[in-house]
Amino acid sequence: SVRQYGRGGKAGGQALPPMTLSYALKPQADGDIDPEDSTNKKLQYPRLTRVDNGYGGMVEFTYQQKHYDHTYSYRVSERRQGDGMGQVSRVGYAYGGECYAYKNAVCNRVNSRNDALLGHNWAEETLYAFDGSVETKVRHHFHNDANQATGREKKTEVKTPDGATILRETDNIWETDNSYGGNDDRYWSRLTQSKTCQEGVCTK
Numbered sequence: 001s002v003r004q005y006g007r008g009g010k011a012g013g014q015a016l017p018p019m020t021l022s023y024a025l026k027p028q029a030d031g032d033i034d035p036e037d038s039t040n041k042k043l044q045y046p047r048l049t050r051v052d053n054g055y056g057g058m059v060e061f062t063y064q065q066k067h068y069d070h071t072y073s074y075r076v077s078e079r080r081q082g083d084g085m086g087q088v089s090r091v092g093y094a095y096g097g098e099c100y101a102y103k104n105a106v107c108n109r110v111n112s113r114n115d116a117l118l119g120h121n122w123a124e125e126t127l128y129a130f131d132g133s134v135e136t137k138v139r140h141h142f143h144n145d146a147n148q149a150t151g152r153e154k155k156t157e158v159k160t161p162d163g164a165t166i167l168r169e170t171d172n173i174w175e176t177d178n179s180y181g182g183n184d185d186r187y188w189s190r191l192t193q194s195k196t197c198q199e200g201v202c203t204k
Contacts, residue, residue, distance in 0.1 A: 017054025024049045026063070026074055033070040047074055056084025066117050068100045073117030097121025099144050107148040108146040109187065119144050119151055134161040149174035149189040168198040 001018040023046035028034070035043045049058045064077040079091045101108035101116045106119065141155040145195040158168040173193040195204045 020050075020052040021048060021055050022050040022052075023047060026065070026072070028072055030072065033042065053084075056082075058082045058084075064076050066098070068116040068117065069102070071100075071115035073100075075117065079089060087130045089130055090132075092126040092128070094124045094126070095120045095122070095142060107144050107146055107150060111148065136167075137163045143174065147176075147178055149176050150187070152189060152191075168196065170194060170196040 001020040003018040004016045006014040006016075025044035026047050028043045028045055034042050047061075048140045049061055049063075049194055058081070060080040060082075061076050062078040062080075063074040065176050066073045066075065075095060078091050078093065080088050081090075082088045097122070099105055099118050100110050101114050101118050103113045105118070119142060121144050122139055122141045124137060126137050129135050137159040139157045139159065140153050141157075142152050143149045143152050152172070152174050154172050154174070156170040157166050159166055171194070172191055174189050175192045177188040193204060195202055197203075
């Protein structure tokens with residue numbers, strides 16, 4: 001947990017309610033390359049599952065496990081947010097265009113191989129109201145090529161609850177340098193233009 005103190009510090013200051021962060025250990029590989037027995041414990045990394053703000057509010061995360069070759073990766077499938085008054089809203093996540101860290105993968109700049117999930121072509125949020133109805137959907141499109149603005153958002157689409165109609169679209173243009181300063185190991189990108197269109201009217 002994290003606790004903030006006022007003037008005087010921990011010894012004599014007034015303290016705010018602590019913020020508590022909770023984690024769950026997730027395995028990183030299957031039993032073929034990381035078996036568990038009496039002398040070996042599986043390699044596990046902590047994943048954030050819940051944050052409590054100390055005033056009754058909280059955020060919870062649910063993860064989806066992805067299995068490529070023998071490696072496990074994780075991505076958020078749902079986020080739940082409570083206001084401390086008994087109401088909980090949800091955001092669901094869907095993904096497409098996965099790219100993993102295998103040799104010569106289009107998204108793998110350093111060309112190393114550990115088979116971990118590096119990114120996606122797009123991720124879509126479904127925002128739910130307190131009553132469980134869908135309020136809106138937002139799809140984020142990303143550059144997922146090592147020679148582009150890798151990981152940067154190139155397009156955002158805000159859609160109707162059924163996902164059939166785009167209400168607002170934002171397009172981003174990125175400038176990149178794949179060998180910044182003459183060094184192939186240094187990568188540089190910056191946003192040069194952003195254009196948003198809604199109901200036929202566009203602004204930059």
